[in-house]
Amino acid sequence: MPTAIPEDSVGIVEPQIARFDTPLELACGRTLDSYELIYETYGTLNAERSNAVLICHALSGTHHAAGYHSMDDRKPGWWDAYIGPGKCIDTHKFFVVCLNNLGGCNGSTGPTSINPETGTTYGPDFPVMTVPDWVESQRRLSDYLQIDVWAAIIGGSLGGMQALQWSIHHPERMRNTAVIAAAPRLTAQNIAFNEVARQAIMSDPEFHNGRYAEHNTLPRQGLRLARMVGHITYLSEDSMGSKFGRDLRTDKINYGYDVEFQVESYLRYQGDMFSGSFDANTYLLMTKALDYYDPSAEFNGKLSDAVARARSHFLVISFSTDWRFSPARSEEIVNALTEAGKNVCYACIESPHGHDAFLIPNERYEAIFSAFMNRVADQTAGGVS
Amino acid sequence: MSLNRPDLKIIQEWVNPNDRVLDLGCGNGELLSYLQQHKQVHGYGLEIDPAKITTCVSRGVNVIEQNLDDGLSNFKDQSYDLVVMTQALQALRRPDLMLEEMLRVGKECIVTFPNFAYWRCRFYLALKGEMPVSKSLPHTWYDTPNIHLSTFRDFEQLCKDRQFRILDRAVGNSEHETHWATRIWPNLFGELAIYRVTR
Numbered sequence: 001m002p003t004a005i006p007e008d009s010v011g012i013v014e015p016q017i018a019r020f021d022t023p024l025e026l027a028c029g030r031t032l033d034s035y036e037l038i039y040e041t042y043g044t045l046n047a048e049r050s051n052a053v054l055i056c057h058a059l060s061g062t063h064h065a066a067g068y069h070s071m072d073d074r075k076p077g078w079w080d081a082y083i084g085p086g087k088c089i090d091t092h093k094f095f096v097v098c099l100n101n102l103g104g105c106n107g108s109t110g111p112t113s114i115n116p117e118t119g120t121t122y123g124p125d126f127p128v129m130t131v132p133d134w135v136e137s138q139r140r141l142s143d144y145l146q147i148d149v150w151a152a153i154i155g156g157s158l159g160g161m162q163a164l165q166w167s168i169h170h171p172e173r174m175r176n177t178a179v180i181a182a183a184p185r186l187t188a189q190n191i192a193f194n195e196v197a198r199q200a201i202m203s204d205p206e207f208h209n210g211r212y213a214e215h216n217t218l219p220r221q222g223l224r225l226a227r228m229v230g231h232i233t234y235l236s237e238d239s240m241g242s243k244f245g246r247d248l249r250t251d252k253i254n255y256g257y258d259v260e261f262q263v264e265s266y267l268r269y270q271g272d273m274f275s276g277s278f279d280a281n282t283y284l285l286m287t288k289a290l291d292y293y294d295p296s297a298e299f300n301g302k303l304s305d306a307v308a309r310a311r312s313h314f315l316v317i318s319f320s321t322d323w324r325f326s327p328a329r330s331e332e333i334v335n336a337l338t339e340a341g342k343n344v345c346y347a348c349i350e351s352p353h354g355h356d357a358f359l360i361p362n363e364r365y366e367a368i369f370s371a372f373m374n375r376v377a378d379q380t381a382g383g384v385s
Numbered sequence: 386m387s388l389n390r391p392d393l394k395i396i397q398e399w400v401n402p403n404d405r406v407l408d409l410g411c412g413n414g415e416l417l418s419y420l421q422q423h424k425q426v427h428g429y430g431l432e433i434d435p436a437k438i439t440t441c442v443s444r445g446v447n448v449i450e451q452n453l454d455d456g457l458s459n460f461k462d463q464s465y466d467l468v469v470m471t472q473a474l475q476a477l478r479r480p481d482l483m484l485e486e487m488l489r490v491g492k493e494c495i496v497t498f499p500n501f502a503y504w505r506c507r508f509y510l511a512l513k514g515e516m517p518v519s520k521s522l523p524h525t526w527y528d529t530p531n532i533h534l535s536t537f538r539d540f541e542q543l544c545k546d547r548q549f550r551i552l553d554r555a556v557g558n559s560e561h562e563t564h565w566a567t568r569i570w571p572n573l574f575g576e577l578a579i580y581r582v583t584r
Contacts, residue, residue, distance in 0.1 A: 345449070364439075368438065375445060
């Protein structure tokens with residue numbers, strides 16, 4: 001809990017809800033007749049409405065990217081290190097918008113919402129979402145907020161995929177794109193990890209084919225396992241090693257199957273925290289959206305053709321020890337952009353923190369991210385192009 | 386804005402408007418920034434120094450973090466009009482292979498490097514019996530990044546062996562010497578070698 005709000009925080013923030021009644025056609029062939037998106041904003045929209053920045057969230061992210069909901073909050077929003085007054089995404093300069101994606105479980109319409117057709121929760125009947133579906137819903141949120149052109153659209157990991165998709169699909173509605181710790185599509189290994197997570201959830205006896213809410217239960221154990229597997233892929237071997245090594249919880253080995261190593265205890269804790277706060281159907285849906293994403297699919301696998309329509313300036317960032325989306329995956333995006341003759345800057349940031357590095361303070365990451373955002377701000381102010 | 390480095394001043398004269406330019410070891414992006422504004426080129430710089438990469442981002446130069454010793458395999462054949470490398474050739478593991486790569490990716494290439502046969506270097510070595518240390522070669526032998534020092538004549542021999550055509554040659558001097566002798570005996574009086582090469 002913050003005893004006082006830090007000076008470089010956006011402070012106490014309050015989520016807002018936008019309701020949409022125009023049917024949204026989805027990639028899966030189904031339609032959502034109406035839905036709500038929950039979002040937060042930080043900073044002030046200027047008179048020209050030209051300083052808006054959209055933040056897209058990752059697998060388990062939410063609309064709460066920065067600040068605190070109350071003085072009782074244990075932690076600020078998930079990207080508070082990078083959003084706030086004087087920070088990389090400077091709320092003195094930008095009007096920042098972050099939403100919870102459709103299919104989420106933090107306030108936007110998703111599996112835990114009531115299906116108007118049945119009067120009960122959607123559960124497994126909520127349609128499977130794709131990155132392009134999300135981008136379309138975000139495009140509608142832009143219209144709702146009367147933002148014609150985003151100064152920048154930014155995302156890390158799965159959020160980076162949304163930012164990339166925006167640049168391809170709505171090039172006229174954005175000036176800059178930051179794609180951080182992302183990949184242009186998943187590898188077989190990435191999909192395999194997601195499948196293990198899904199199987200963990202679906203094989204939990206409390207899953208009930210996704211209708212656990214109707215049975216007044218939760219597939220906690222499955223979700224916990226899914227998160228434990230996922231969490232391993234977010235960290236690097238080095239960071240796990242330096243954080244836990246082979247440290248034991250007690251001073252000796254017990255030759256049993258209870259928690260003995262500190263790393264086991266940590267993973268169980270992470271799993272417990274997550275399974276108490278996240279919806280299993282949402283987790284399944286999010287991993288599917290990841291698996292399906294491939295902007296090059298319509299272009300015979302040529303990513304450079306897929307990005308040919310993009311107009312924005314790109315910043316692509318990877319992290320040296322990220323093995324979930326390794327630097328080589330970011331470089332695929334960079335190579336496609338250079339081949340297509342797009343404006344792009346790329347840096348691979350030295351960090352021990354694996355995939356999670358995009359969320360963690362890092363001097364070099366902050367320097368280059370700030371340099372890019374300062375350019376964005378200069379354009380917004382009508383300066384250099 | 387204007388260019389500070391004498392080699393860059395000469396190079397920019399050899400660049401055509403609207404060229405697609407790849408600058409290997411682009412540093413702070415000085416050349417690309419100038420060429421973008423004055424020649425409307427579209428270019429990318431490759432660099433590995435974190436602070437220089439950030440400076441490039443700040444001045445709106447497209448910069449890509451890439452180690453030149455890893456090659457240019459991510460760039461397609463003949464995809465650039467011009468590939469430039471200023472004062473980096475001598476620091477690479479295999480300058481000859483890099484030149485091949487530059488001419489695979491670009492229609493032309495421009496390279497600059499310190500001339501080790503410059504009279505001051507010769508004097509230093511001859512009289513002091515020590516590896517030359519100068520303004521253009523500021524490092525001591527044990528910590529220098531310049532592992533493949535060469536001369537005008539060495540370079541021209543390499544071009545002959547590999548059948549590269551030399552389109553232009555210029556001489557750069559840190560003290561802006563414009564002595565007639567540098568044109569006649571560049572290998573002796575030229576501090577910096579500047580070449581424009583094609584296949």
